[in-house]
Structures are given as structure tokens and as C-alpha cells.
Amino acid sequence: MFTSEFEPVYCIEGGTLQLKCTVYSETINVHWFKGDIEIKETENMHIIWADKTHLITFKHAKVSDSGQYWIVAGKVQKQLEVTVQALFKRQLKNITIMEGLEACFECEVEKPYPGVWYKDGKELKSSSNIKIDTIQESVHKLTIFQTTLDHKGKYEIKINDILSGADLDIKEIPDAIKQMSEHDRSIFLEAAKNGTAARYNIRIILVGKQRVGKTCLLRRLMNEGIEGVESTDGINIEVKKCKINLQTKEWIFTKGNESPLSEYPNDQYADCGFWNFAGQKEFYATHQTFLSRNAIYLLVVDVSEDFEMNTFENMIENQYDRIGEYINFWLDNIHCYTVNDTDEFMIPESNLLNPPVIMIGTSMDKVKDREKTKDSFATYINKLLREHPKRKHLRKLCFLSNTKPSKDKNEFQTLRNDIFDRAKEIPKWGDNLPTRWILLEKEIDRFIHIEEFVISYDMAKILASKCSFSLKEVTLELDSFLKYEHDIGNLIFFEDIKSYIILEPKWLVDVFKCFVSPFQFQSQYINMPEWSSLQSTGHLSKILIKKLFSKVQVLNETEHEAFVVEEMNEKKKFALQIMKKKKAFVLQIMEKFDIIVKPIKIEKNEEYYMPCMMEASGFNQILDTFKVRNNKCSRTSWFGLQFNFLPPAFFNHILVTFIKEYSLCIVEGGRLALYRGIGVFDFEDSKCLKLVICLSENSVAMQVWQFKNGEGICYHENRKYLTHIVSFLQQKYRINIPFRCFLKCPDGTHHEIAERIYLNILNDVSKTALTYCHEHKNHTLDELRRYWFKVCIKSLGKGQIVTREQQSGFTDRTCDTCCLCKASKHWSFKLLVPHLTVEFKFLVSGF
Numbered sequence: 001m002f003t004s005e006f007e008p009v010y011c012i013e014g015g016t017l018q019l020k021c022t023v024y025s026e027t028i029n030v031h032w033f034k035g036d037i038e039i040k041e042t043e044n045m046h047i048i049w050a051d052k053t054h055l056i057t058f059k060h061a062k063v064s065d066s067g068q069y070w071i072v073a074g075k076v077q078k079q080l081e082v083t084v085q086a087l088f089k090r091q092l093k094n095i096t097i098m099e100g101l102e103a104c105f106e107c108e109v110e111k112p113y114p115g116v117w118y119k120d121g122k123e124l125k126s127s128s129n130i131k132i133d134t135i136q137e138s139v140h141k142l143t144i145f146q147t148t149l150d151h152k153g154k155y156e157i158k159i160n161d162i163l164s165g166a167d168l169d170i171k172e173i174p175d176a177i178k179q180m181s182e183h184d185r186s187i188f189l190e191a192a193k194n195g196t197a198a199r200y201n202i203r204i205i206l207v208g209k210q211r212v213g214k215t216c217l218l219r220r221l222m223n224e225g226i227e228g229v230e231s232t233d234g235i236n237i238e239v240k241k242c243k244i245n246l247q248t249k250e251w252i253f254t255k256g257n258e259s260p261l262s263e264y265p266n267d268q269y270a271d272c273g274f275w276n277f278a279g280q281k282e283f284y285a286t287h288q289t290f291l292s293r294n295a296i297y298l299l300v301v302d303v304s305e306d307f308e309m310n311t312f313e314n315m316i317e318n319q320y321d322r323i324g325e326y327i328n329f330w331l332d333n334i335h336c337y338t339v340n341d342t343d344e345f346m347i348p349e350s351n352l353l354n355p356p357v358i359m360i361g362t363s364m365d366k367v368k369d370r371e372k373t374k375d376s377f378a379t380y381i382n383k384l385l386r387e388h389p390k391r392k393h394l395r396k397l398c399f400l401s402n403t404k405p406s407k408d409k410n411e412f413q414t415l416r417n418d419i420f421d422r423a424k425e426i427p428k429w430g431d432n433l434p435t436r437w438i439l440l441e442k443e444i445d446r447f448i449h450i451e452e453f454v455i456s457y458d459m460a461k462i463l464a465s466k467c468s469f470s471l472k473e474v475t476l477e478l479d480s481f482l483k484y485e486h487d488i489g490n491l492i493f494f495e496d497i498k499s500y501i502i503l504e505p506k507w508l509v510d511v512f513k514c515f516v517s518p519f520q521f522q523s524q525y526i527n528m529p530e531w532s533s534l535q536s537t538g539h540l541s542k543i544l545i546k547k548l549f550s551k552v553q554v555l556n557e558t559e560h561e562a563f564v565v566e567e568m569n570e571k572k573k574f575a576l577q578i579m580k581k582k583k584a585f586v587l588q589i590m591e592k593f594d595i596i597v598k599p600i601k602i603e604k605n606e607e608y609y610m611p612c613m614m615e616a617s618g619f620n621q622i623l624d625t626f627k628v629r630n631n632k633c634s635r636t637s638w639f640g641l642q643f644n645f646l647p648p649a650f651f652n653h654i655l656v657t658f659i660k661e662y663s664l665c666i667v668e669g670g671r672l673a674l675y676r677g678i679g680v681f682d683f684e685d686s687k688c689l690k691l692v693i694c695l696s697e698n699s700v701a702m703q704v705w706q707f708k709n710g711e712g713i714c715y716h717e718n719r720k721y722l723t724h725i726v727s728f729l730q731q732k733y734r735i736n737i738p739f740r741c742f743l744k745c746p747d748g749t750h751h752e753i754a755e756r757i758y759l760n761i762l763n764d765v766s767k768t769a770l771t772y773c774h775e776h777k778n779h780t781l782d783e784l785r786r787y788w789f790k791v792c793i794k795s796l797g798k799g800q801i802v803t804r805e806q807q808s809g810f811t812d813r814t815c816d817t818c819c820l821c822k823a824s825k826h827w828s829f830k831l832l833v834p835h836l837t838v839e840f841k842f843l844v845s846g847f
């Protein structure tokens, strides 16, 4: 029947496939089959014959056209093997990378054809950050440099009408990394090239007054009993950990020797850490160190207490006990972390702010009418917070009893679920990190598990190499890792004092609590005259440091042992050395946190001072010490900053920054003029000018005491220094504490809000130039501001010579280094020659 041979047929996908045979006679009918099914013509496939030749043509062959074909003529059938080879030798592959990295799609084809690239169906062309390449005509490449989240999508290449496609998934760089330096970001990205994984972390911080039931609540949340719970001693942090199953929301607690939590995989379980703060006020000087912007706060309140509104007293003077004051205090503290309403702290479409706060009313067993208490507490909170934006942190009010829970303890399960739901709103939830960074986090967890709360930098290097940190630059990558971990509050690390890394804040608190000790726990210092000297003068003598260190258990364990052994062997000597190093490190850390400070210009500069533990002294007493109230001394007006809320630790930072910049005056007995919330500084060699800086509730004010003719001196540099420090500290601690500048009359009391003149009023020329003052009847505004604000010479017109004679002709505009006068282009000028001496000279030579 057949006169042709039947060789196997081969073709490449997309090409034309032809199957052909010739038969003995034109009258022979030929039928084509694939398997058992007879082939019928389609749009893409034609069957034709001419004379004895029969032909079947697939215009655009598909891989599925491959197979066994049968050609049947009469009773004869022949088999034909057909192979359609896929065009793509290598298809595009899905890519998942970290934003900022380069993404490269690549495919290889069997036959050189041109290709066209598409993203989400739209054709792509080469551009500044997209490169389209073909290598030896058969390898097609698409490279996207410095990817952003917008590059996510489906990418395809069409070659000879055949598509190959893959997805590009881009993971966001954690915010903390974005805010780090470019160097750290590039190290992070380099590490991310070797793979990334998501990590879920929840930190829950319990805060509130002492004895409101924080510890009991924590026990209940951890499914533990509350027997034997005692008020936390002094300043303390109790840290507890558990895991939460991301799918089932089940909480996993391990006790004793059960398998460590680190064995639960990161991508399926969230790490949950509870930090329980002791409620003692003294902690507030240091607690800012331990608060975090990436946490959920449980604000615990004992609702069986009388929570009626009361006057808000000055917490600095330790009269700070009303529930409302605590609630305000903590919400204000938490609200400081909201840098602004539009950034990551704002939860989209909800008008709520992060970090979230759940308020928990305890001791419900003690109240008579539960429903009434709930209602009146909610009303009370409503009145207390009014329209203040800090209420946007509040998510829920819960009421429960720790001592008499419900039978099924369901209220605690509800609270656990709430915590988990809130955790998802926090920006750090599901941060993508380089896999080896997550490995190192686990290594560190292992140390914490065996209660090694502080490790040396060398040890960290060993761990980092174990986790395959880039070998050549292990310290570079390790530093970036540690900075990130510090930033999100997982550990404490400073690049400039990197001998040790504190893995658990508990270690630091254990050290701090010997130094920053609440009054009622100070009986242990009864035999230490140096402690009493610390309280009155702020001087932290070397002997006292030694004595206090000897009380810090975590620092002495090895050292004691070492002393017991008569002949110290090498190992013990080594241990002793380590302890010494650790103590030096502790002092550096306390210095870093501004808890202690070495004032400048003290001989050899070796003595430490600790302003936050000093007893209060009356301001009048200080005035008497300096004999300010006599006619040889004139006082400038007060210049101050009034904050919406000033965290107690923050004033410490301000004062310590001044102590590092200006020399503290030395008063009788050689002591430094440092008092609780007050510092007096010499800022001139003659010591005739003294700058006093004072803290009062939510305000900082300063004044200069002039023991010489101070007429005409303008202290605008000091004023600028104060505002500069505040903005610098705000940036450093990334907290938001808005303030207004004010002036007050020289003899006025700096801490009283009455009669403060705010800068916005100063700014307003239409306001009267006179200001009434109860004590002195009236002052002109100029009298108050000339000490702190220079007249602006920048805006003087050319040829405008200012002379003493012209003084009377000019009106009413002085300048806060251009901030007051910038509103007006043609402003008039009032010149008070005495305080313009310098500028005056400049003008004369200039013209």
C-alpha cells in the first residue's frame, strides 16, 4: 500500500509539524489516527492529499501533539512516532526576594527566536532599572535592579507565541532596618540574598500601680496558679515566654525541663514574651529604657479602689497615687512612641494608634455591683481622657478577678485571643529576616534558656559564624544584626561599648535595682554613709560603687567563688577578670542611659554622679545658697519649655546633657550644685554668670543669675542649646513630646503655670507689649524676651543704619533667630542697644 518510509518525526513546539506518506495508487484512501481516535481537520491542522501523496500539517505544533500516529490504508496500517519538543529548555521560575535586591528571571529555548516580556499582561521595555537581555540568542534574561514592592506580580515571556510565566514576590524590609544607616541596610540585603523567612514576635508589657494584680494576671495568662505571689521587690522585671500557634491560636507554655520553646518552628508559632514591671515609681527614672514601641501594653487597674477624679498632683514630688494619674501617666508614656499620626503607628482606616493598650480592671470579686462598676469605670475613663489623642491607643476594657476567676477561666482565654489579634496590628508582625539572622536569634534564645543573660562580643562572633554569617565580614554583619535586635527591643547593644551584649533586660534591672532603689527598700543601705551622701549630693563615690556592686548577685557569683579558693588557679583568675570587665561595662551602660554621669571639669573627671536618686531640695533654699536675692545679683527672665507630657526619664537626659556640656557650680563644702531636678552651672570663667535649669511638672525652665552687670547680654545660645537638646533626644529615643516655649518674669516661680507667656503670643505683634504680673504689676514683653532672643540683623535692609538715636522710632519686633520676624517682610525694628552690642559693631563695619 505505502511507498514511503516511516521515520520518526521531530519538531519544536510552535513550529510547523508535517506528517507525510505516499501510497501505491491515487485511489487509495488514507485515514490518520492518533491512538484510537481518527484525526479530523481543525483550524490549526489541515489534512490534504494530491495524487499519491497524503499530508497532515500542524501549523503551530504543541507538545501534546507528540505520540504514536497510525496511518491506515485499506487493511494496512503503519505507525509513525511523533515528538514535539518543548520550546523552553528552562522555564521561568518563581522568585521571592527582599525588596531592594536584584531579581533576575531567566529562561532558555531550543531554538533562537526573539522574545517579548510582560508584567501582569503589559509589555515591558528596558529602562533605568529593568534590563532585557538575550545571551547567544537562546537564553532570555530580565533583570530588575533594586526591586520595590511595586515590582510584585506575574512576569511572562512570549517566544514564538508560546508563553512562559512566573511570579515575583517581594518581601518588605523590616521598618527597623529601613531606619538604619545605608551601610546596615546593604549588609542586611547581602545576608537576605541567602534566603529569608518571616518571624512573628509579640511583646506584652504589663504596667500599672503597685499591688494591682499584674503578677497574678500574668500567672493566669500563663495558665499557672497564683499561690505565693508576692509584691515585686523594688524595681524589677519578670520575663515569661510562651509560643502561640499561628493557625489554631493555641498558647504553648513549657515548664521545667520540657522541650524548650525554641523547638517550635518560627513560621508556625509566634514568640510571645511578657514583661511584668514592678509598679514602684522609682523605676520611672530608668523604665524608658525598657519600654518598647513594638509592644502590646496591658494597663492593669484595681477597680475596687476608689477611682474618683482627683486633683492631679505633682508626681515629681512623689505624690502620685490616684488611679487616674497612673492611667494618664502610662498612656502618656506609651503615646510618646507615636511619632506622628500618619506613619506606621496609625492603623489604616481605624483612626487608632499603635502601640495598642488593653486596660484590665482587676479585683472584680471585691466590688458589690459588677455591672455598675463596669459602667462607672468606663464613664470615668471617658471623662479622664476626654479628646486627648492618647485614648486612640486603647483597644478594650476588660474586667476580671485574679483570685476568683470564673469556673472555665474563659475571661483569660478571651484576653489571650485579644492579645493575639492586637499583635497582628503591630508593624513588626511577620518581619522578614535573613534566615541566618533568625538562626542567630535562636542561638541567643538558647543562652537565655540556660539563664546566661549577658554574653561577650567574642561569644556573639562565634555564634554568628556558626549561623553562617558572612565569613569575611562577620563583625560587620553581626553589628548590623545586633543593632536591629536592639532597635526592636530584643536585646541591649551599643556599638561604642560592645564588649558585652545584654540578652535579657532582667540582667540589667538586677544591676540597676541596687543603684536606683525605692525608698522602702533602702534599709539595706543603713550602714552606708556614702548612700546618704549620694542622696544629698548626687555623688556616687567609688567606695559606694564597690559596695553596691557587691550586692549585685549576677555580678558576683564567680567572683565570690574565686575569693574562697586560697590559691587562685588560672581559671579563677580569668573569671575574676571577666567580672571586673563586666562591672566596667555596667558603669558604661548606666552612663549611656544617663543614669550616672561624670560632670566635666572635675579633676581627672573620674567621679560619677547620679542625679535621679537625689532627695528634693526647695528652690528657695538654693536661691539662699547662692545669695541670689540680694542687690548684687540680677536675674534674667525664665525661659522654659512646657511639654504636653514629659517622661521622668527624659528630664534626666536633659539634665545629664547639660552636666556634660557646662560645669556645675561648686558650693560650700566643695559639693556640686546638683539637686533633685535642678542643676546650677557656671558658664563663664569669672563664675559671675550662673545658669540654673529646673524641672517642674512637664516643664523645664532656665534662668541666668548675673552677679555682674549683665545688662545687654543675650543668652540666646543657651536657649537654643536647650531646644536643640530636646529635639536631639527626641530623635535619639524616637519619642514624640511636643512642647511650647514660654517666658516668665525673673522673680516668678518657674514651676507655676500661671503667668507664663507662650511663644505664640510673643509672636503675635498685635498683642499688647505689656504683660500683667501679679507680683510686679506689669512687664513689657521686651523686658522678658531680650535676655533670650536676639534682634534679627539678617533682615535689615541695605543702608539701614541702626543707631541709638533711632531707637525710639522703631517699634515692636524682636526675633527668635528669625522665627518671630519671618512673617513680615517689611518689619520695623526696635533696638535695645545694650543687648545688641555685638550686632551693632557688625553693622557698623558692614556699612
Ligand SMILES: Nc1nc2c(ncn2[C@@H]2O[C@H](COP(=O)(O)OP(=O)(O)OP(=O)(O)O)[C@@H](O)[C@H]2O)c(=O)[nH]1
Binding pocket: 209, 210, 211, 212, 213, 214, 215, 216, 217, 229, 230, 231, 232, 233, 277, 278, 279, 280, 362, 363, 364, 365, 366, 400, 401, 402, 403, 404
Ligand atoms: N481580691 C483580689 N485580690 C487580688 C486580685 N489580683 C491580685 N490580688 C492580690 O493583690 C496582691 C498583689 O498582687 P500582685 O499580682 O502581686 O500585684 P502586682 O501589681 O504585681 O504588684 P507589684 O509587684 O507590687 O507591682 C496579692 O496579694 C494578690 O493576691 C484580684 O483580682 N482580686
